[in-house]
Amino acid sequence: MGRLSGFRVTITQVFRPRVTEKFPQEKRPKPPRFHGRHVLNRYEDGMEKCIGCELCAGVCPAQCIYVRGADNLTDAPVSPGERYGFVYEINYLRCIHCDLCVEACPTEAITETKLFEFSFARRQDAIYTKDELLVDDEGRARRQPWELWLGGEDDETSAWMRATSSSGNAAYENRVAWSGELGFGVREPERGQGGDPGALPAPDQGGVS
Amino acid sequence: MTRLANPFPGGDPLFNHGLDLTVIGFVIVKTLIVFGLLLVSVLLYIWFMRKVIADMQNRIGPDQAGPFGILQTLADGIKLFFKEHSTPARADRPVYLLAPFVSALAAFLAFAIVPFGGIARLGTHTTFLQLADPPVGVLWLLAMSGIGVYGVMLAGWSSGSKYPLLGSVRASAQVLSYEAAMGLSIVGVLVHTGTLSTRGIVLQQTWQNWHSFVSQWLWLPAIGAFVIFLIAATAETNHPPFDFSEAEEELAGGYHIEYGGIRFAIFYLAEFMNMITMSAIAVTLFLGGPSGPKLGFLNQGGWVNVWIVPVFWFLLKLWVVLYATVWLRASLPRLRYDLLMDLGWKVLIEAAFLWAMVTGVIVVGQDQHWNLWIVTPAAAVAALLVYGFLMMCVPGKRELEDIR
Numbered sequence: 001m002g003r004l005s006g007f008r009v010t011i012t013q014v015f016r017p018r019v020t021e022k023f024p025q026e027k028r029p030k031p032p033r034f035h036g037r038h039v040l041n042r043y044e045d046g047m048e049k050c051i052g053c054e055l056c057a058g059v060c061p062a063q064c065i066y067v068r069g070a071d072n073l074t075d076a077p078v079s080p081g082e083r084y085g086f087v088y089e090i091n092y093l094r095c096i097h098c099d100l101c102v103e104a105c106p107t108e109a110i111t112e113t114k115l116f117e118f119s120f121a122r123r124q125d126a127i128y129t130k131d132e133l134l135v136d137d138e139g140r141a142r143r144q145p146w147e148l149w150l151g152g153e154d155d156e157t158s159a160w161m162r163a164t165s166s167s168g169n170a171a172y173e174n175r176v177a178w179s180g181e182l183g184f185g186v187r188e189p190e191r192g193q194g195g196d197p198g199a200l201p202a203p204d205q206g207g208v209s
Numbered sequence: 210m211t212r213l214a215n216p217f218p219g220g221d222p223l224f225n226h227g228l229d230l231t232v233i234g235f236v237i238v239k240t241l242i243v244f245g246l247l248l249v250s251v252l253l254y255i256w257f258m259r260k261v262i263a264d265m266q267n268r269i270g271p272d273q274a275g276p277f278g279i280l281q282t283l284a285d286g287i288k289l290f291f292k293e294h295s296t297p298a299r300a301d302r303p304v305y306l307l308a309p310f311v312s313a314l315a316a317f318l319a320f321a322i323v324p325f326g327g328i329a330r331l332g333t334h335t336t337f338l339q340l341a342d343p344p345v346g347v348l349w350l351l352a353m354s355g356i357g358v359y360g361v362m363l364a365g366w367s368s369g370s371k372y373p374l375l376g377s378v379r380a381s382a383q384v385l386s387y388e389a390a391m392g393l394s395i396v397g398v399l400v401h402t403g404t405l406s407t408r409g410i411v412l413q414q415t416w417q418n419w420h421s422f423v424s425q426w427l428w429l430p431a432i433g434a435f436v437i438f439l440i441a442a443t444a445e446t447n448h449p450p451f452d453f454s455e456a457e458e459e460l461a462g463g464y465h466i467e468y469g470g471i472r473f474a475i476f477y478l479a480e481f482m483n484m485i486t487m488s489a490i491a492v493t494l495f496l497g498g499p500s501g502p503k504l505g506f507l508n509q510g511g512w513v514n515v516w517i518v519p520v521f522w523f524l525l526k527l528w529v530v531l532y533a534t535v536w537l538r539a540s541l542p543r544l545r546y547d548l549l550m551d552l553g554w555k556v557l558i559e560a561a562f563l564w565a566m567v568t569g570v571i572v573v574g575q576d577q578h579w580n581l582w583i584v585t586p587a588a589a590v591a592a593l594l595v596y597g598f599l600m601m602c603v604p605g606k607r608e609l610e611d612i613r
Contacts, residue, residue, distance in 0.1 A: 010265035
């Protein structure tokens with residue numbers, strides 16, 4: 001064929017199957033620990049997990065988190081502890097989705113969803129406040145108009161947190177060392193992780209930390 | 210091939226009974242139909258090209274606008290129409306504004322001579338289904354493709370900018386070079402048909418039986434001319450792999466860099482109109498135009514066989530040729546400019562000329578009842594000898610380096 005072999009190359013492509021994803025209509029499955037946009041979790045009784053400690057803001061390398069804590073009112077507490085996150089803002093024009101905030105959080109309040117398909121028409125929309133970040137009464141992420149959610153995508157909201165809990169210590173693999181979440185209960189460890197459940201007590205009961 | 214008698218020696222029979230208002234009405238309607246056909250064809254061709262190239266690159270291509278993305282070109286056109294356009298400060302304003310229309314006008318006018326259907330009767334009038342059938346026929350095509358390059362040249366010159374100028378100089382040099390090869394390859398057809406009129410050429414290729422496909426359609430009797438015509442037409446329309454006038458790696462887009470919005474769209478339109486026109490001319494000259502087998506179970510003179518079937522054959526052949534052009538676009542990388550000139554001047558012009566000469570000898574031989582088994586090889590050998598002699602006169606690679 002020589003110089004004309006290009007014609008054979010192009011015509012054979014016509015009969016090969018396409019690999020193109022129909023992206024806005026369908027999405028390729030993402031890994032369970034994918035880092036997407038954040039949610040602020042709540043306990044199973046509806047209380048907020050965030051205690052306003054600002055560790056996430058301190059660890060954030062992009063300095064995109066702004067937190068202000070406030071004392072809980074005794075007759076109408078927002079979180080189980082003494083204080084709660086009064087202001088919680090994440091600027092998604094700066095966030096690099098490194099998940100250091102998730103690892104730093106002592107109460108598993110902030111975790112990530114797998115959603116990265118969001119874009120803004122205004123800079124103001126890029127700054128998520130508690131209104132957008134806090135999960136709703138079913139424990140699901142609140143879907144914003146500029147976010148592209150497809151069905152079932154908000155099921156995995158804390159896989160990375162569970163994988164790194166607690167303190168990233170391998171001795172705790174396959175042990176539940178995390179609290180329950182609103183709408184999901186206490187989630188199971190990921191499948192395929194080794195270890196002997198029950199060999200070590202949980203960190204808050206005298207285990208390794 | 211056997212030469213057939215032309216039943217219409219006087220051209221389009223529409224004008225046989227003088228010029229009255231009905232005749233003028235016919236012409237106006239035909240003009241509108243041809244114009245609409247060409248515009249719709251361009252819209253469809255751009256979509257078709259993108260889809261086929263996507264096929265050949267294992268992609269899906271445009272699929273959002275309308276079913277199968279068929280309205281994509283329309284959407285692009287509307288977008289371009291509403292875009293802002295600016296004129297460069299150093300542009301020669303009247304010429305700058307005129308250039309796109311020169312391009313488009315020539316492209317449209319060239320299509321006027323293409324027979325896209327059979328010979329139809331409407332009331333007392335009989336007419337060819339083509340806009341015009343001038344006795345100079347094919348020469349009109351050469352003239353129009355020559356004028357079309359004025360659009361490119363004026364655009365490049367009047368933009369007042371370097372890259373467009375270089376692009377337009379390249380385009381005019383290229384068209385000049387390949388116009389000769391194309392004209393000579395057409396001579397290879399004209400020797401067979403004995404007429405310049407496109408309708409006459411098509412009538413010579415009338416379908417009689419399945420044997421007409423190889424004996425009467427000129428693609429096989431004039432196979433050399435056919436190949437040369439396809440290459441030269443590709444170069445003439447600035448189609449890849451010969452799209453030097455807009456070589457984006459070198460010239461950042463060529464002659465239309467300084468154009469935006471609807472004026473850019475008109476250049477685009479003209480380019481694809483030229484492509485379609487050239488394909489239609491290839492169909493006319495070599496593939497029998499609208500001729501083809503008719504539906505045997507229907508009345509031979511019925512409206513289906515007179516109106517629909519020839520148009521169907523023409524469009525089918527046209528889209529087959531257009532598919533080939535897209536295949537070419539998808540497969541071959543752009544040549545180097547000196548290789549383009551080498552191909553044009555050192556190969557195609559000589560080959561087309563010698564093919565026309567040999568064909569002429571054979572046709573005359575048939576006419577005079579010479580022994581073709583002797584005449585054909587003798588003519589071919591003579592042609593090869595002439596070609597060898599010409600190549601000896603052309604400086605070789607080493608001599609060219611010495612000159613430099």
